Amino acid sequence: MSSSAASSSSVLMASSSNISNFLTIKLDRTNFPLWRAQIVPLLRSRNLLSFIDGSSTCPAAFLTDAEGKLTKSVNPAYEDWIQQDQQVLSWLNFSLSSTVLSTIALSTSARTTWVSLEKRYASQSHNRILQLRSDLMRTTRGDLSIADYLDKVNALADTLALSGSPFNDDDLVAIIMNNVGPMYETTVASRSSS
Template identity: 25%
Template sequence: MADDKQSSPSGVPAASVGADSSQHSSVSRPVLSSHAQPPHHGTLVPQVGSTLTQPFALKLDRHNFSVWKTMVSAIVRGHHLDGYLTGTKVKPAEFLSSDIAGGDNVVNPEFETWIIHDQLLLGWLYGSMTESIATEVMSCDTSAALWTALETLFGAHSRSKMDEVRTKIQTVRKGGLTMSEYLRQKRQWADVLTLAGEPYPEKQLVANVLSGLDMEYISIVVLIEARPTTSWQELQDILLSFDSKMERLSAISGSQKAPGAACALAATTAITANMATTRPVTNGRNNSQYYSGNGNGNRGTSSTF
């Protein structure tokens, strides 16, 4: 008899485990809470996915609210719980009306369902923050209140940070960075603004990149600025190609220093000739095409670097 009552590690009697071994997969599925059971009166609480039973890998801190918010919002929408964040899923009355309940104070089953989902989501959100952030919004008792508090907390911080990022895009120069590092840095700052809902105009980003280049790039800068338009992808390919040509010319000349004006001029001449003579490639591949001005403001021939 004692053996019959032995329990498995999960706390389920061994006899029961054996009887249900054919349904092991359903038994082992993670659930949100032992309280997430269908309440009385026949109302079934929708099962929330097991993602919210685990801490979120990215912890909210002072510097990653935009990324954290984007990722958390996607997960919450995937579980159909976004109404609890936005407040559109209104909390039902706690008790049924006297007419329905026959004069007794009967708990509204929809209220029980709402509380289960809202509080589990609230706990998951708190568990997805660093301790310093959580303590600043600890007084919130619903998911919607917490979401609003976070947006308020990071609102002023985000606005000041966005101004700082814009200043960096406009003023930081290439200096000792490689061309690929310089372009990547500018692009990342622009992406930060996009994530914050304030995308940086591509035309302005291109102009800021060119204004941050040193004098050795003046020849290619003049060539790019003479073009009617230059996309970000086009700008990357032109500058990286120019930089590569200057490095090769510098290596041929035996110089260990940065390429001089002669190398820069030769590299520009090579790129200009390539832009002026190479015909469009129509091989079905996703090649980037670039256009040189023909002197009257119209686009000329196209080429691929």
């Protein structure tokens, strides 16, 4: 194994022991945008995003000789690539709820797992966005303190933004003001702009 491959392997192994510190949200049927918001930066920070976006392809398993004929010598680049791909796959699997993991358990590469997850759960995101927008429109203060109510509304708005469907700030303030009344106008203005 080359020194750069050994260095890459040690970085992967060292960082995998702390992966639970970075992957706090497990993917379930309802939180694909939130889950994606944590897994993509993690992979990008370790130069591993190419394993899920398809831009990194597996090298040939065996080396070729000077005449271009396959030899029986295993390609070290192939072994390194497989190791990194399986590391990414294990991180993906670690970040899935048991229900979701059971749907991709037969996937053998990070890319096929990612494609399967996107196909299955990103398509549900549209329905989830509609549900979140409806929840936001119907959220009332009830017995909540003003701070707790604003946190609840902001959490829904943030989830919509992560889903790629941000809610207009003016509309958000109007919804809040309709539920809390004019005596909280200053509080609402300061909290919703943060």
